[in-house]
Amino acid sequence: MPPRTRISCAGRECAETPTVDWESEVQLVSSLAKLQELERKIHELRQCIPAGILSPLAPISTSNNPSDQAASPSTLHHGLEIAAREGLANIEQFQSLWRSPELKPVWDHVQTRINESNGQLVQPTGMWEKDYASILAHLTTTKQSAEEDRLRQEEETERAKALSSEGGWRSVIERFSQRDLPGVHIIRSKNQDKPEFAVTLARAGMIFLLEGTREPDSPGVANWQVANKVASGRSPTKLELAILECLDSRPRKWDLAFLLDMISSYAEIKQTPCAKCTKLTNNAAQLPVIRRVQPAEQPTDSTQIFSFNAYHPDCL
Ligand SMILES: [Zn+2]
Known part of the structure; x- marks a missing residue:
């Protein structure tokens, strides 16, 4: 997890914003994936009016079936109310995503780049040419397996030494x-x-x-x-x-x-609570006997001290 810094925002509720390394490929790709997702949602929201909200009335205008046209005014009103509430909730969800702490540094970075280029937007085709969510998933998996390989090799060296x-x-x-x-x-x-x-x-x-x-x-x-x-x-x-x-x-x-x-x-053992549920005993009156090693902060060496978290068997 990246280190977090608190940003000052006088008069408003402060949010914790992750510090961002704009040299990191993963960071850039994950930011692009967030922007791409926002744009996808914009297209979705464009359907909200009139198609989404008025959809409960669609049977009346498009159907020749007398039973559709016979829907009572109160049924139609109820349908419209639900559609309007859902539409509004989607818009509010989108707004909070747009203003979320994760996107704040992305918008700041975009603004800085616009300022640096005197308002010239970098927009070769005006379209997304790649799917950044899948590129991000690929990058994350590759990074994980490289880390697993490194740890395996490191253990093999230590084992051979022992x-x-x-x-x-x-x-x-x-x-x-x-x-x-x-x-x-x-x-x-x-x-x-x-x-x-x-x-x-x-x-x-x-x-x-x-x-x-x-x-x-x-x-x-x-x-x-x-x-x-x-x-x-x-x-x-x-x-x-x-x-x-x-x-x-x-x-x-x-x-x-x-x-x-x-x-x-x-x-x-009788004073060590579970790292997941924070309780000493679970419903079956068991102590947290399971141990999981915490990831090492330093590369392993002969003087490393291992720390363990305690868990109940049913808390894993
Ligand atoms: Zn537990």
């Missing part, structure tokens, strides 16, 4: 411990060579056992598995099982830093 480093997981634990997150503790196993340790969440009263597995030809950990540790004689609670299921379905299974941040996001 797999080639034999003790890389130890420094991830070291960096994580240094952050000293309240209520989150790491318990290392006696055998420091094995990628095995536990994470405790004191306030949630949960312990997770983490174990890394390797692939035959690489020294680093390829996959981290998580299990609940419960006192003997007790079976895991529904909440523990739901959290485990969510942890198991995470992406970046090779990424210990990601997993540790994800587990930490459950540290305050």
Whole structure:
């Protein structure tokens, strides 16, 4: 989402207007698509009078059918009233679109260009030669898939790095411990060579056992598995099982830093509301156990901290 600036408009209601980068192709195409849509609506509104509003009377003037001509004056009046109201509502909708905050910078830009060209309008044929809505849809899809490709390549590079480093997981634990997150503790196993340790969440009263597995030809950990540790004689609670299921379905299974941040996001599970409905429990009295990683603001690197949003299963 582009940054928003507040424009001053003395005496009138202020609207937030997005700042516009007129060098951006997407911005130009999306502005043209908006103008094209406005023009399409103008043509639609031109039909409003007389054809649209008087349409309820059309059967009388065009039909030879006596039953059409026999419509009662009150029926005709009712029909006319509805048509007039609809016509007016369409005009008002068009006006508010024309004056909307999204179109304000477009009109300002058009005016600036007119001023710069001494009133000479750039209008080669006076007609729209392209469909800017479909060009915009194409540009957006292309941009999205380029971004997905970039992220995939980036993860592949990070994964290859993690797999080639034999003790890389130890420094991830070291960096994580240094952050000293309240209520989150790491318990290392006696055998420091094995990628095995536990994470405790004191306030949630949960312990997770983490174990890394390797692939035959690489020294680093390829996959981290998580299990609940419960006192003997007790079976895991529904909440523990739901959290485990969510942890198991995470992406970046090779990424210990990601997993540790994800587990930490459950540290305050009983105080963390759902990012969608903003409630703690839903109608089924469930806590928001689902976690979705927030998009990274910085390009990923080895010290990145992942943030997660909490959701109820039925709020996704
Ligand atoms: Zn919710």
